[in-house]
Amino acid sequence: MSTEIEFVSEPSFEPDELGHFGPYGGTYVSETLIHAHEELKEAYYRWRKDDEFMARLDADLAHYVGRPSPVYHASRLTEVAGGARVLLKREDLNHTGAHKINNTVGQALLADYMGKSRIIAETGAGQHGVASATVAARLGKECVVYMGEVDIQRQAINVFRMKLLGAEVRAVSSGSKTLKDALNEAMRDWVTNVDDTFYIIGTVAGAHPYPVMVRDFNAVVGREARRQMLDEYDALPDALVACVGGGSNALGLFHPFLGDRDVKMYGVEAAGHGLHTGEHAASLCAGRPGVLHGCRTYLMDDDAGQIQHTHSVSAGLDYPGVGPEHAWLKDTGRAQYVGITDDEAMQAFHQLTRLEGILPALESSHAVAYAMKLAAEMRPDQTVLVNLSGRGDKDVQTVAELEGISL
Amino acid sequence: MSNRIDRRFSSLADQQRAALIPFITAGDPEPGWTVAIMHSLVKAGADVLELGVPFSDPAADGPVIQAASERAIAQGVSLCTVLGIVREFREQDPDTPVVLMGYLNPIERYGHADFARDASSAGVDGILMVDCPPEEMVHLRGELDDHGIYPICLVAPTTTPERMSSIASQARGYIYYVSFKGITGANRLEQANLEKPVSELRAHCDLPLAVGFGIKGPESAAAVAGLADGVVIGSALIEQLAGSATGQQACDRASDFLAPIREAMDNSRL
Numbered sequence: 001m002s003t004e005i006e007f008v009s010e011p012s013f014e015p016d017e018l019g020h021f022g023p024y025g026g027t028y029v030s031e032t033l034i035h036a037h038e039e040l041k042e043a044y045y046r047w048r049k050d051d052e053f054m055a056r057l058d059a060d061l062a063h064y065v066g067r068p069s070p071v072y073h074a075s076r077l078t079e080v081a082g083g084a085r086v087l088l089k090r091e092d093l094n095h096t097g098a099h100k101i102n103n104t105v106g107q108a109l110l111a112d113y114m115g116k117s118r119i120i121a122e123t124g125a126g127q128h129g130v131a132s133a134t135v136a137a138r139l140g141k142e143c144v145v146y147m148g149e150v151d152i153q154r155q156a157i158n159v160f161r162m163k164l165l166g167a168e169v170r171a172v173s174s175g176s177k178t179l180k181d182a183l184n185e186a187m188r189d190w191v192t193n194v195d196d197t198f199y200i201i202g203t204v205a206g207a208h209p210y211p212v213m214v215r216d217f218n219a220v221v222g223r224e225a226r227r228q229m230l231d232e233y234d235a236l237p238d239a240l241v242a243c244v245g246g247g248s249n250a251l252g253l254f255h256p257f258l259g260d261r262d263v264k265m266y267g268v269e270a271a272g273h274g275l276h277t278g279e280h281a282a283s284l285c286a287g288r289p290g291v292l293h294g295c296r297t298y299l300m301d302d303d304a305g306q307i308q309h310t311h312s313v314s315a316g317l318d319y320p321g322v323g324p325e326h327a328w329l330k331d332t333g334r335a336q337y338v339g340i341t342d343d344e345a346m347q348a349f350h351q352l353t354r355l356e357g358i359l360p361a362l363e364s365s366h367a368v369a370y371a372m373k374l375a376a377e378m379r380p381d382q383t384v385l386v387n388l389s390g391r392g393d394k395d396v397q398t399v400a401e402l403e404g405i406s407l
Numbered sequence: 408m409s410n411r412i413d414r415r416f417s418s419l420a421d422q423q424r425a426a427l428i429p430f431i432t433a434g435d436p437e438p439g440w441t442v443a444i445m446h447s448l449v450k451a452g453a454d455v456l457e458l459g460v461p462f463s464d465p466a467a468d469g470p471v472i473q474a475a476s477e478r479a480i481a482q483g484v485s486l487c488t489v490l491g492i493v494r495e496f497r498e499q500d501p502d503t504p505v506v507l508m509g510y511l512n513p514i515e516r517y518g519h520a521d522f523a524r525d526a527s528s529a530g531v532d533g534i535l536m537v538d539c540p541p542e543e544m545v546h547l548r549g550e551l552d553d554h555g556i557y558p559i560c561l562v563a564p565t566t567t568p569e570r571m572s573s574i575a576s577q578a579r580g581y582i583y584y585v586s587f588k589g590i591t592g593a594n595r596l597e598q599a600n601l602e603k604p605v606s607e608l609r610a611h612c613d614l615p616l617a618v619g620f621g622i623k624g625p626e627s628a629a630a631v632a633g634l635a636d637g638v639v640i641g642s643a644l645i646e647q648l649a650g651s652a653t654g655q656q657a658c659d660r661a662s663d664f665l666a667p668i669r670e671a672m673d674n675s676r677l
Binding site: 018026027028029030031032033034035036174175180181183184187188191192193194195289290291292293294299301303304305306307 | 462463464465466467469470473477480485486487510511512513514515516517537538539540542543560561562563564565566567570574585588589590593
């Protein structure tokens, strides 16, 4: 039986036909790409109601990705935090090591149904690039991944993984040479090769229908977690915590719980060197609404409207915008957004590694750090569920460098 | 309200000439040179000027305009600077239409109402925001209408006929037809591919039709002038200006580049 993509949320959390979540979202793209978005929207809304498509997706998620991922009770972490019970949704155990594969499996299947022979993707930390190269290899499609020069330097292992998988990694040297510039370059490729190319966006940003589609493909995380909580703990969690760069793992977890009014939600942004320093990537905590990469959303720009360079120890959070649905969840108060600094994330990285034998991605370490703070303020009979969105193998080199250790 | 763009296209139509529309990035190579370059372009035969508002993330532009934007931003050029440039240009040229071209976020930050008021008083006639299709322009559109500024709309090879007529009903001034699927400055223009969409577009739309993307010099400009009401040239011109040692040299290069194009276009219509 197919688990249809279901919507537990209230209607106000669904966008209008043009993809607007309140004042956010929309389709801010050049005229050449309008048709491509229309075509994608039509295909997505058609196939997600198709039993065969959904059965193939479910089978891929089960047998290729390795779902369902467990909910793990981090008992020693809980003890150290000294408050609420801390549970981890183990997306780090997925094939390729992060939640990103949930989305790429779905979009690649859609590309196949749409008859597109070529896949392009942008990547920051490299996780989405690897996940895209992986599904492209499996379906025998050509794959080009755009990646900023700065990110290529700090994520050498993932670059090599993509190449092993047969993808071409194109270095992007414009602008800040990070994720936002990789996105620009992928858009330029798409506008040029729009007939045969499917652009797999890795997060809940971009123009409609990407924010909805990427959310839906990742919502398997929240649907599973909700069921696991009811089956294994006989209660919903009191709070959900997930890191937010573009925000796909967070929305994937949050969305199926939106209608559960007692479940609090916390999105954790990268506060870098501290929100007061300006060197961070916390667009919801410290940015303002604007238009970037196809949608209206919170972003970090200067007084002239130029997009600013961001900073985070984790490449996957180093992005000056955020998915438009997060902007709407912030304004409506349904979710709260907080910042965790580089140092706090590093501390959580070590704590989880030493206490539980789980090496988290630096992105996910932000969520762990905030969950520990939050748990400390809660009662022992309460529960915090953290989306452990990725594993930290890719970050070992970065951590060693930061701590002055040569490998 | 009459707009300089309408007046210019109407007089060109009377003369059976196609409009020559150069695009330069405001503030590139040097912010202090832009006004003088604009005057040189007009002297060399430009009918409408498109002035690029530099943006940090120009996702629809090729390397030439990206680099021009980065140079301008590095010298502190903002939307506010650009409006100052137009205001200064207007002191000596009350007639040549000026269209600002760019991306939406600088206008978002400036504020729709403030922008429309200041742009109008500076002498801006139209705006073309690459990342803002008509369906997302509703609010800004109201402010522009109040101040007589035209939203210039794009039509692309991928635009469906139904959409063409919807765009045509909302567009003002002229329609900008993007000649191929790709980014600015790419080398993909094929004149033969233009004939069908241009005639299709004419069936949907009474506005003048300008064609841009990939037009590099006299030959391609003349060919396009045979089909369309206007020819836009951007990247090839910006490449000429880059590396100029003085403002005077930049002005000379601008007019040396444009004059033969003007001549070729006018000859093609004889």
